[in-house]
Amino acid sequence: MLTRERKELRNEHRGIEVMPDILDGAAEKLRDGEPADLGHLDGMTEFLSVFADTCHHGKEEEFLFPGLEAAGIPNDGGPIGVMLSEHRKGLECIAGMKRGIEAMKAGDREGITLFAENAGEYTALLRQHIQKEDNVLLVMAEQRLDAAKDEELFREFEKLEEERIGKGKHEEFHALLDRLRETYTG
Numbered sequence: 033m034l035t036r037e038r039k040e041l042r043n044e045h046r047g048i049e050v051m052p053d054i055l056d057g058a059a060e061k062l063r064d065g066e067p068a069d070l071g072h073l074d075g076m077t078e079f080l081s082v083f084a085d086t087c088h089h090g091k092e093e094e095f096l097f098p099g100l101e102a103a104g105i106p107n108d109g110g111p112i113g114v115m116l117s118e119h120r121k122g123l124e125c126i127a128g129m130k131r132g133i134e135a136m137k138a139g140d141r142e143g144i145t146l147f148a149e150n151a152g153e154y155t156a157l158l159r160q161h162i163q164k165e166d167n168v169l170l171v172m173a174e175q176r177l178d179a180a181k182d183e184e185l186f187r188e189f190e191k192l193e194e195e196r197i198g199k200g201k202h203e204e205f206h207a208l209l210d211r212l213r214e215t216y217t218g
């Protein structure tokens with residue numbers, strides 16, 4: 033049975049995994065010489081910083097991973113350590129995309145390359161990261177965590193969401209994602 037806590041993480045993965053297609057589409061348009069919609073590009077990096085990193089990775093790093101570690105799943109040299117290093121790598125790519133956008137705002141065309149390269153690296157990283165979490169880590173959670181722990185994690189997730197991004201923000205991000213998807217994919 034899928035508990036509320038794992039369902040929430042899997043649902044967030046379904047949202048976050050739309051972003052690689054959007055980023056690929058945006059990078060392609062820029063490389064083709066189409067004028068950059070800087071508001072859209074800011075929206076993409078905001079989604080990644082706030083929804084994917086602060087909110088989703090926060091839930092994993094502060095609550096799910098420690099719970100799994102306590103249940104005997106190794107961090108250093110094990111699956112949790114790999115997930116953590118991929119989160120850090122993702123943050124570097126987001127920072128690179130932001131630097132690219134700032135350069136574009138300043139009229140520097142080098143910004144396009146900087147954005148596109150970091151976006152490409154991020155999409156490759158993210159696609160396989162989500163696969164591993166869905167197929168390995170969350171399956172381990174299913175096997176190792178009991179119902180009481182699942183409920184505790186779910187409550188922590190709700191609290192984190194309210195404190196860090198605020199009520200209603202989650203829905204706003206989904207609406208943003210839908211708008212970007214229409215423009216950049218398909």
Ligand SMILES: [Fe+2]
Binds near residue numbers: 089092115161
């Ligand atoms: Fe993750």
Ligand SMILES: [Fe+2]
Binds near residue numbers: 041045088162165
């Ligand atoms: Fe995740």
